[in-house]
Amino acid sequence: MSASLATIDRDRLSALIDRERAAYGASFPASRAAFEADGDHLLGGVPMTWMRMWPGGFPLYHATASGARVIDIDGHEFIDFCLGDTGAMAGHSPAAVQAAVSRRYGELGGATTMLPTQDAAWVAAELTRRFGAAYWSFTLTATDANRWAIRLARQLTRRPKIAVFSYCYHGSVDETFIVATEAGPRSRAGNVGAPVDPVQTTRVVEFNDIAALERELSHGDVAAVLMEPALTNIGIVLPVPGYLDAVRQVTRRHGTLLINDETHTFSAGPGGCTAAWSLQPDMVTIGKAIAGGIPAGAYGLTAELAEWILADPAADIEDTGGVGGTLAGNALSVAAMRATLGEVLTDEAFCAMIAVATRFTAGVRAVLDSRRLPWTIVQLGARAEYRFCPEPPRSGGQSEAAADTELDEYLHLYMTNRGILMTPFHNMALMCPATTEADAEAHAEVFAAAADELLG
Numbered sequence: 239m240s241a242s243l244a245t246i247d248r249d250r251l252s253a254l255i256d257r258e259r260a261a262y263g264a265s266f267p268a269s270r271a272a273f274e275a276d277g278d279h280l281l282g283g284v285p286m287t288w289m290r291m292w293p294g295g296f297p298l299y300h301a302t303a304s305g306a307r308v309i310d311i312d313g314h315e316f317i318d319f320c321l322g323d324t325g326a327m328a329g330h331s332p333a334a335v336q337a338a339v340s341r342r343y344g345e346l347g348g349a350t351t352m353l354p355t356q357d358a359a360w361v362a363a364e365l366t367r368r369f370g371a372a373y374w375s376f377t378l379t380a381t382d383a384n385r386w387a388i389r390l391a392r393q394l395t396r397r398p399k400i401a402v403f404s405y406c407y408h409g410s411v412d413e414t415f416i417v418a419t420e421a422g423p424r425s426r427a428g429n430v431g432a433p434v435d436p437v438q439t440t441r442v443v444e445f446n447d448i449a450a451l452e453r454e455l456s457h458g459d460v461a462a463v464l465m466e467p468a469l470t471n472i473g474i475v476l477p478v479p480g481y482l483d484a485v486r487q488v489t490r491r492h493g494t495l496l497i498n499d500e501t502h503t504f505s506a507g508p509g510g511c512t513a514a515w516s517l518q519p520d521m522v523t524i525g526k527a528i529a530g531g532i533p534a535g536a537y538g539l540t541a542e543l544a545e546w547i548l549a550d551p552a553a554d555i556e557d558t559g560g561v562g563g564t565l566a567g568n569a570l571s572v573a574a575m576r577a578t579l580g581e582v583l584t585d586e587a588f589c590a591m592i593a594v595a596t597r598f599t600a601g602v603r604a605v606l607d608s609r610r611l612p613w614t615i616v617q618l619g620a621r622a623e624y625r626f627c628p629e630p631p632r633s634g635g636q637s638e639a640a641a642d643t644e645l646d647e648y649l650h651l652y653m654t655n656r657g658i659l660m661t662p663f664h665n666m667a668l669m670c671p672a673t674t675e676a677d678a679e680a681h682a683e684v685f686a687a688a689a690d691e692l693l694g
């Protein structure tokens with residue numbers, strides 16, 4: 239009979255948070271001063287309001303970054319497992335991307351001309367090799383890749399709705415801010431300025447519930463299921479065996495297209511989950527990491543869908559019909575994508591990144607097991623995330639129920655105060671080609687110390 243799981247003393251936790259907040263405030267005076275001085279004209283005091291989600295009352299200000307390291311304006315060096323919430327999965331400023339960007343922007347000149355460069359065809363072919371989709375077009379963000387994939391899906395199927403999974407995140411795409419509740423679908427709390435209630439545009443089900451998906455698609459009005467093959471924005475929720483095959487069968491049966499958003503699940507390997515798990519989506523969307531941190535996104539579609547949309551007389555995809563963007567596919571982004579995919583996030587690099595993530599996961603698991611902590615860690619290739627529940631969650635709803643803002647704050651502050659950056663919105667850690675096993679071990683040591691202090 240095994241010993242019972244450890245329990246968290248909330249008074250102790252709160253005292254530890256106070257101590258860590260004080261240490262944070264004292265350790266980063268230049269960042270604190272910059273934040274206090276910068277608030278006059280920046281909305282929320284930061285260049286992008288998500289940056290307010292770093293714990294400690296003010297964000298650290300980034301001075302320099304290279305590989306898996308960030309140095310703040312107080313001169314502290316951090317092991318960076320946040321990696322720009324995946325935007326820097328190639329590592330910060332890898333040499334090949336630096337060279338490609340300076341050659342394109344400096345030597346050759348011209349970031350954006352409304353003319354193609356020859357890098358684009360190379361990138362499209364490489365995306366086809368990795369993800370299977372036959373034809374590709376570019377965007378500047380993953381959000382836009384998703385928005386355009388949805389528009390194309392509606393146009394192609396002449397159906398009005400999409401389906402998503404409860405607690406998914408696909409960028410600021412209006413249709414996706416919806417959750418499944420016992421009382422039915424609801425707009426997600428805090429949804430800003432929705433053009434219409436997403437209940438009108440979207441059907442929502444829990445991940446890993448194939449019966450619910452079948453039920454929702456049977457209405458015959460869903461153009462596409464937009465999914466991450468594993469949820470990554472509400473902890474990591476892996477598909478149960480057979481689930482993704484069943485999703486493919488159900489979508490085919492109901493004439494619904496399947497869009498795999500690989501923006502985060504790209505961590506699973508060079509072709510994301512699509513290649514790693516031999517999936518057959520109709521479209522693939524991706525962004526964030528593919529250009530080494532330079533803004534770029536892409537969406538790919540099968541040859542059949544590509545032919546179909548190009549031949550659709552009612553679809554204006556060349557002018558103002560609703561896909562496109564002046565800077566999309568610009569020469570600088572495309573050069574950066576070519577360098578990132580060709581020289582940095584290579585097949586070999588993924589092997590090494592995944593090995594380090596496996597080490598990271600084993601280190602955390604050893605701490606959880608030895609302390610009998612009722613938490614879990616889930617790995618998806620080069621990414622891993624711990625969650626405050628004893629078993630890996632099976633759906634977004636289950637994972638949301640395991641959220642614990644106090645534990646999040648404690649762990650984030652504890653890590654930051656000891657030179658380790660985790661993703662601020664959750665306990666996600668990502669490995670880039672420059673992350674080492676020693677970095678993973680350093681995390682495990684600090685994590686063990688945080689757990690021991692918590693358990694007293």
Ligand SMILES: Cc1ncc(COP(=O)(O)O)c(C=O)c1O
Binds near residue numbers: 526
């Ligand atoms: C799965 C997924 N898709 C799309 C996006 C949107 O990316 P971006 O904000 O770079 O447009 C995100 C952002 O976190 C994401 O996690």
